[in-house]
Amino acid sequence: MEEDAGVIVVGGGVIGCAIAYHLARCGVPVTVVERGELAGEASGAAAGMLAPLAEAHAPGPFLDLCLASLSLFPSLAAELEAVTGIGIGYERTGILRVALSAEDEDALRERYRWQKGTGLPLEWLGGDMARELEPALSPRVRCAVLSPDEGQVDPQRLTMALAGAARAHGAHLLLSTPVAGILRRGRRVLGVRLPSGLLRGGHVVVAAGPWTGRLLRGLGLYLATPPRRGQMLAYHARPVRHIVWGPDGYLVPKAGGVTYAGATVESVGFRRRTTALGLRRLARMARGLVPALGHAEVASAWAGLRPGSPDGLPIIGPVPGWEGLTVATGHFRNGILLAPITGRLVAQRICGEGTDLPLGPFSPARFLD
Ligand SMILES: Cc1cc2nc3c(=O)[nH]c(=O)nc-3n(C[C@H](O)[C@H](O)[C@H](O)COP(=O)(O)OP(=O)(O)OC[C@H]3O[C@@H](n4cnc5c(N)ncnc54)[C@H](O)[C@@H]3O)c2cc1C
Structure with missing residues (x-):
């Protein structure tokens, strides 16, 4: 040895x-x-x-x-x-969790109720207030919860x-x-x-x-420890400043004028590849939250295997x-x-x-x- x-x-x-x-x-x-x-x-x-x-x-x-x-x-x-000497890109971007339907609104309100006790600051916003903060948001956004202390890294x-x-x-x-x-x-x-x-x-x-x-x-x-595939799209556009989290996915503004739209959750074994269906769903989710992304150029797409339990x-x-x-x-x-x-x-x-x-x-x- x-x-x-x-x-x-x-x-x-x-x-x-x-x-x-x-x-x-x-x-x-x-x-x-x-x-x-x-x-x-x-x-x-x-x-x-x-x-x-x-x-x-x-x-x-x-x-x-x-x-x-x-x-x-x-x-x-x-x-x-x-x-x-490596910066990890830590930012308190803040997360805006949005509701698009009455059902989403009930679920968001329920989460807001118990999550207020977690110690993280949270603010309930009506649809217009959410659009004041993020003007590119869809007119379909009924209300949102702003969580300024959550964020991101690279x-x-x-x-x-x-x-x-x-x-x-x-x-x-x-x-x-x-x-x-x-x-x-x-x-x-x-x-x-x-x-x-x-x-x-x-x-x-x-x-x-x-x-x-x-x-x-x-x-x-x-x-x-089952693999759970996640597919992701990136756009050459950065129409929002906060992470926007909707009922079917999220948008993450990244450095370099790019926005990620993610992510699928799939049980397909160890097949780590994107699919036309998965990417179409992500694109629909992205323009449902921010219509301008419907016209944005796709920069790249990829998939990864999350470790499940x-x-x-x-x-x-x-x-x-x-x-x-x-x-x-x-x-x-x-x-x-x-x-x-x-x-x-x-x-x-x-x-x-x-x-x-x-x-x-x-x-x-x-x-x-
Ligand atoms: C699309 C997508 C979006 C995500 N977004 C987020 C997010 O926003 N926030 C968040 O917190 N998490 C996110 N996750 C989840 C996060 O990426 C994973 O939970 C995390 O990366 C798991 O890290 P890990 O080190 O356990 O696994 P891995 O990154 O898979 O690392 C395991 C390593 O083990 C190596 N390995 C395997 N077998 C062997 C062997 N026999 N010998 C030597 N090496 C071996 C592999 O090559 C691999 O590099 C996301 C995941 C995906 C796919």
């Missing part, structure tokens, strides 16, 4: 890089092993929204996790830029900056290096198998997105009954938002420190017992 690689993190997406950054920052030897390039999968395909109020349907541990992660971004952005730059900062703190990155399997003796993990041989390490963190389940199967562990919640923490095995995946539509807190919690757990938030609700034990 080769020399000890320390903690081996499988996967160079945003989650693996965030974990490596937090471990390396605490002086823990760490090696990231990525079969392709950094941010080559979902982490490079994301819209980059930091939207804790989008997916949480009630107060609880998941919302707490999302809010805790959002609060880490201002200092993380500054730290990463100081260490790597997901690719975030991943690169986390990896760069991890390296600056001593982490090793092995790219174009697929992990073929996890080595073990009994229920103790010893490292990973690479095309070039064995890489020894006393702890393996599997952060391989929707491919996590496949790697664990080699250990006789059955954890479903059986109950829709992330899977973060040690695998019960195993020594030296941790999983961090299942972040579905929120992996960019949740990367900082995931990296922090996993590093705290591996270092034997108390965690900022309880990991119990996200433990792999809920599927592997």
Whole structure:
């Protein structure tokens, strides 16, 4: 066997890089092993929204996790830029959630009622007030909720900056290096198998997105991490300043005069490609929110595979009954938002420190017992 690689993190997406950054920052030897390039999968395909109020349907541990992660971004952005020179494009763009029908309005009002208690400032706007704020909005917008503290980053730059900062703190990155399997003796993990041989390490963190389940199967562990395809369109136009979130999708104004329109949610296995139907739906959604986008030139289109989980919640923490095995995946539509807190919690757990938030609700034990 080769020399000890320390903690081996499988996967160079945003989650693996965030974990490596937090471990390396605490002086823990760490090696990231990525079969392709950094941010080559979902982490490079994301819209980059930091939207804790989008997916949480009630107060609880998941919302707490999302809010805790959002609060880490201002200092993380500054730290990463100081260490790597890479700006992650962190902006409090604000999100305007809009209703187009009476049914949407009821749903929006219901969410507004409980979300007012989350600590994030929210403002209810009538349709005309929403159009005063964003004149390009459709006349069909009946009302909206403005959430000024939610925002966005550039997901690719975030991943690169986390990896760069991890390296600056001593982490090793092995790219174009697929992990073929996890080595073990009994229920103790010893490292990973690479095309070039064995890489020894006393702890393996599997952060391989929707491919996590496949790697664990080699250990006789059955954890479903299904891929959920998301397609996205980008326009050469920037008619809105805020992120606009409608009942069927969202618009995200990005740097360089571009707007993203996303995203589909599809269960089609590992087929990572766009479809004519998916892109037509996105275009209809985009012009339904902002009619001017009906005349805008399409800049590009792409698709990515989000890592899912059986109950829709992330899977973060040690695998019960195993020594030296941790999983961090299942972040579905929120992996960019949740990367900082995931990296922090996993590093705290591996270092034997108390965690900022309880990991119990996200433990792999809920599927592997
Ligand atoms: C269209 C779209 C829009 C999105 N928008 C947002 C958003 O606005 N906000 C948000 O928070 N989230 C968003 N997401 C979700 C977010 O992108 C994901 O949750 C997040 O990127 C998951 O990161 P990850 O590191 O777990 O997975 P990945 O990015 O998939 O990284 C896993 C890595 O593991 C590597 N790997 C797999 N198997 C092996 C192996 N055997 N050996 C070595 N390496 C391996 C892969 O090559 C990959 O690079 C979006 C996703 C999509 C597709």
